[in-house]
Amino acid sequence: MNCIKIDHVSYSIEHFAILNDIHLSVSSGDMLGIIGPNGAGKTTLLNLITGFIKPTKGKIYLNNKDICHMRKDEIARAVAVVPDNFETEFYLTVFDIVLMARYPHSVRNYITANEDYTLAEAAIEKVGITHLKNQHYKTLSSGEKQKVLLARAIAQDSQIIVLDEPTSNLDVKNQMEIMQMLQNMHTEGKTILAIMHDINLAVRFIQNFIFLKDGNIMYSGNIHQVFTKDVLGDLYDIPVEVFEDIHRGFLFMQAQKSE
Amino acid sequence: MKKRSFILLLLLSIVLILLYTAAGSANITFADTFRILLKRITSARDAVYDTQEIIILNIRLPRILLAYLCGAALALCGCGYQSVFKNPMADPFILGVSSGAALGATLSIIFRLSGSFLGLNMTALMAFAGAVGTVFMVFLISENARSSTTSTLLLIGIAIGQLITAVIAVLMLLFKESIRNIYFWTLGSFASKSWPHLYVVLIYFTVGFVFMMFNHKNLDLMLLGKKEATRLGQDTHVVRRNILLITSLLAAGVVSITGIIGFVGLITPHVVRLFTGPIHKKLLPFSVLIGGIFLTTADTIARSLTSQELPVGIVTAIFGAPFFIYLIYSSKRGVV
Numbered sequence: 001m002n003c004i005k006i007d008h009v010s011y012s013i014e015h016f017a018i019l020n021d022i023h024l025s026v027s028s029g030d031m032l033g034i035i036g037p038n039g040a041g042k043t044t045l046l047n048l049i050t051g052f053i054k055p056t057k058g059k060i061y062l063n064n065k066d067i068c069h070m071r072k073d074e075i076a077r078a079v080a081v082v083p084d085n086f087e088t089e090f091y092l093t094v095f096d097i098v099l100m101a102r103y104p105h106s107v108r109n110y111i112t113a114n115e116d117y118t119l120a121e122a123a124i125e126k127v128g129i130t131h132l133k134n135q136h137y138k139t140l141s142s143g144e145k146q147k148v149l150l151a152r153a154i155a156q157d158s159q160i161i162v163l164d165e166p167t168s169n170l171d172v173k174n175q176m177e178i179m180q181m182l183q184n185m186h187t188e189g190k191t192i193l194a195i196m197h198d199i200n201l202a203v204r205f206i207q208n209f210i211f212l213k214d215g216n217i218m219y220s221g222n223i224h225q226v227f228t229k230d231v232l233g234d235l236y237d238i239p240v241e242v243f244e245d246i247h248r249g250f251l252f253m254q255a256q257k258s259e
Numbered sequence: 260m261k262k263r264s265f266i267l268l269l270l271l272s273i274v275l276i277l278l279y280t281a282a283g284s285a286n287i288t289f290a291d292t293f294r295i296l297l298k299r300i301t302s303a304r305d306a307v308y309d310t311q312e313i314i315i316l317n318i319r320l321p322r323i324l325l326a327y328l329c330g331a332a333l334a335l336c337g338c339g340y341q342s343v344f345k346n347p348m349a350d351p352f353i354l355g356v357s358s359g360a361a362l363g364a365t366l367s368i369i370f371r372l373s374g375s376f377l378g379l380n381m382t383a384l385m386a387f388a389g390a391v392g393t394v395f396m397v398f399l400i401s402e403n404a405r406s407s408t409t410s411t412l413l414l415i416g417i418a419i420g421q422l423i424t425a426v427i428a429v430l431m432l433l434f435k436e437s438i439r440n441i442y443f444w445t446l447g448s449f450a451s452k453s454w455p456h457l458y459v460v461l462i463y464f465t466v467g468f469v470f471m472m473f474n475h476k477n478l479d480l481m482l483l484g485k486k487e488a489t490r491l492g493q494d495t496h497v498v499r500r501n502i503l504l505i506t507s508l509l510a511a512g513v514v515s516i517t518g519i520i521g522f523v524g525l526i527t528p529h530v531v532r533l534f535t536g537p538i539h540k541k542l543l544p545f546s547v548l549i550g551g552i553f554l555t556t557a558d559t560i561a562r563s564l565t566s567q568e569l570p571v572g573i574v575t576a577i578f579g580a581p582f583f584i585y586l587i588y589s590s591k592r593g594v595v
Contacts, residue, residue, distance in 0.1 A: 052489050077492070090482050112476075
């Protein structure tokens, strides 16, 4: 069953095309990496899927419903977002932020249900940050903040989780932990769309990719179809080499200096 | 713990209201004040009252309760504005409510307009019309701007506010005989306010408080900014507009009756947030109590400190400004 269907969608700002005729179907339970150079339109695609902006042309369907006819809370119950970073002036605790993920389920209810508190607690425990529960979010490190945002997405309890460069500001240990948690969520049946900058990290955890460039889907397919010297060279406009770790079977890319 | 603190603050509010009712130029003891209030509660409506009783029941009590309610209402507005603008320094007068009200009051004072409605005189009615008119103008211009963001709204509010302030200055120069009255109106006062004023503000406050409490989750989401609030299911445009309209109307209602009273709406939520955190289910009720206590205390100081009554706006600024500066210094150390 199609969980997300992007039907010939274009998006432009004042005649400047950001995305051109994007056509994509994501089935329930898929895990898809979205890769591309800066300015390719990756975050715009994310903003379209979450209903933050509307397509200039085409339609987006979530669970076969046109997103333009869905209420914002209905969209939030279907899609959770993990942004690359999020800062706030206010002294919100980790628990405050994770509990807000339950608001799409009950924003019109004056009372917050016991179930919401339980789910928020469980999400915090799941990402291993129970010790940070009552700490102020703004005082945490980048890695801890990213885990809070992941806990928030878990508490939101939506079928689709979209991540915008979830490991961009993290050290190697935190990168591996976050990606492992993503893989676990995928194993549990969630549909995952992850915008990734670190392609070498992405290929260790994700099997299927779309490559965006200049607002177009340039290539799509599984790791063996798209992770090639020619495709990656074309994507980034630089010469690259692709290597394989023969002991563990990992592919990795190395950019070459231009001659 | 929070429930107990709330009950304690509520009891403190009642005690302070009783104490402040006993304070004033007419020498009435606390025991007499309490006896008079008890008589009012227990006796028939047509009971006969003496001078002391009239001072307590018809002058001091409505004034003190009005000050409490206005403080509570302004604090509520401050919470709303600071959430919508995602800025703990936003103020209920930021969208031109105060300058609009001042223009209405200025016109009424200059042209000596007479008449009344629901116990409110023409100056209060004109001030309300001026404040509401200004807020709607700011919204209308902002909504039709090419990019309607919170910053657009804020900038248009500031621009319109400045424009109106300039118009008031011109009017004051043209009608010099009214300068004193206009100036004193802008400083705010609870002098000669009575029960009808209290009833009107009570209606504004009740509507505002119920609306805000039922939107406590929306107010929380707005602290995260437009993008994150949308991602958590909020129709940010509609929610932002509704909250700003309701809080602006509430601020307009208060200002039209009392004149411009600064700092209460700005500081109260800020102080309360230090103890409750920014989650609105706790922040709103505590802000209401602290705002009420702050303004009744300021008003009591205003009418007792010197032989001539001070405008309450001066007292809130004299106490509020140093405290505000202290908070700004504290925030550098990460306290706020």
